[in-house]
Amino acid sequence: CRLKHPMAFSRYGELQGLNKQETADRFGKEQVHEWRRSYDTPPPNGESLEMCADRAVSYFKDQVVPHLTAGKHVMVAAHANSLRSIIMHLDKLTSQEVISLELSTGIPMLYIFKEGEFIRRGSPVGPSEASVYAYTRHLIEVRSVLTFDA
Template sequence: MVPIIMHNEGKQPQKWSQIYSKDTKEQSIPVITAWQLNERMYGELQGLNKQETAAHFGKEKAIKWRRSYDIPPPDGESLEMCANRAVVHVREQIVPQLLPGKNVMIAAHGNSLRYIIMYLDKLTSEEVISLEL
């Protein structure tokens, strides 16, 4: 199987990424990119590891920002904000593929995957915080 990147950003990119050959369709796996599945934006924490964040802002704040569901780091996204954009994409683009029984492989960052699992498995915000991926 050959991965083929599909573009859905507008009519022209969709048209250009359309596959016409039956043989190619049968031998390819469509790869659809979606910015909605990007990792959360950590704002002022961007680029810092956990130890650096704790050293700069304090361990308590670092844990709260990284693990709480609805408290964003300075100039960044909370887990809830990241979840909302990922779940909208899943609901609109992925679930319609799953309902008729299609297999869908999702490659994304940990937090985006966490929310997708939260949505599909109907986990609470408390349950998803302790989910290790």
């Protein structure tokens, strides 16, 4: 299933387009750390993780869950805060737990949707571990023809 949403990324406001060093130089390292690791403190003219979660989880519930309920497989690829927000919802994390959640770029997490519940099947330990999970015959066949670069 392929869905696109034009607002699926975090809005960084005045931080948009700046790299970490430029942001630290402009606003101070402590302030940047607070914005990046806070749940409810947004950067200037931007949005907090809490604000992003309102959008991302609403979209997930409205647009993704119906496809899962219909028996379709869905892959969600998004920016870190959108993914953190969805994972917070799926794993029932607190605002304190989600701010310490580290996501590895390009490493998938697999959830099984069963009887209206989400069950996390985990993710690879590190980037060198193969990141395709074989839970169906089709995925086993696909995995056997893939090669992975460490």
